[in-house]
Amino acid sequence: QVQLVESGGGLVKPGGSLRLSCAGSGFIFSDYYMSWFRQAPGKGLEWVSYISSSGSTKYYADSVKGRFTISRDDANNSLYLQMDSLRAEDTAVYYCARKWGPVDYWGQGTLVTVSS
Amino acid sequence: EIVMTQSPATLSVSPGERATLSCRASQSLSSNLAWYQQKPGQAPRLLIYDASTKATGIPARFSGSGSGTEFTLTISSLQSEDFAVYYCQQYNYWPRTFGQGTKVEIK
Numbered sequence: 578q579v580q581l582v583e584s585g586g587g588l589v590k591p592g593g594s595l596r597l598s599c600a601g602s603g604f605i606f607s608d609y610y611m612s613w614f615r616q617a618p619g620k621g622l623e624w625v626s627y628i629s630s631s632g633s634t635k636y637y638a639d640s641v642k643g644r645f646t647i648s649r650d651d652a653n654n655s656l657y658l659q660m661d662s663l664r665a666e667d668t669a670v671y672y673c674a675r676k677w678g679p680v681d682y683w684g685q686g687t688l689v690t691v692s693s
Numbered sequence: 694e695i696v697m698t699q700s701p702a703t704l705s706v707s708p709g710e711r712a713t714l715s716c717r718a719s720q721s722l723s724s725n726l727a728w729y730q731q732k733p734g735q736a737p738r739l740l741i742y743d744a745s746t747k748a749t750g751i752p753a754r755f756s757g758s759g760s761g762t763e764f765t766l767t768i769s770s771l772q773s774e775d776f777a778v779y780y781c782q783q784y785n786y787w788p789r790t791f792g793q794g795t796k797v798e799i800k
Contacts, residue, residue: 624789683737684736
């Protein structure tokens with residue numbers, strides 16, 4: 578069965594960096610475009626970033642453009658999100674997702690807290 | 694950016710009753726709309742895509758309708774496991790955007 582498992586979340590100070598990872602299994606990872614979404618505490622869902630199946634096309638939400646970088650390693654069935662210059666408003670549960678609309682599978686999420 | 698507006702914000706329904714949730718888009722989406730269910734502490738789950746197609750394993754009591762700018766999710770007879778927050782998402786335009794959610798609570 579399809580599984581997406583995120584890791585790498587935690588507490589980081591404003592201005593700091595964090596790298597999220599997502600391990601995919603149960604499907605041919607290289608066939609799919611992948612995305613990251615996030616959900617601030619008690620808030621709704623927000624799309625963060627997208628990467629094509631080839632890795633050649635990447636999109637970012639305006640709120641993270643220039644600070645976050647999405648990448649993938651198909652040999653290891655993995656998706657990554659490098660998050661730099663983190664701000665308090667980046668505090669959220671980050672979800673790895675297969676596709677970006679509609680999203681047919683979601684990971685369980687990893688919590689990122691940006692606080693001093 | 695496409696603005697998605699869901700109504701009502703909260704819907705109080707008794708088990709066994711019908712629930713009707715609405716989602717309106719600021720521009721026409723054709724049928725490129727999905728519905729998700731999210732329970733506390735869990736990831737969202739895809740219910741409906743292409744406005745009216747049920748995702749794999751979704752019970753028959755869930756149905757979606759609409760096109761253009763007006764969409765509806767109907768739960769024909771609410772079960773205890775259906776009390777959750779429901780989100781609509783458009784995927785006709787970049788960036789993909791969500792409604793703010795409708796919480797379906799027990800009356």
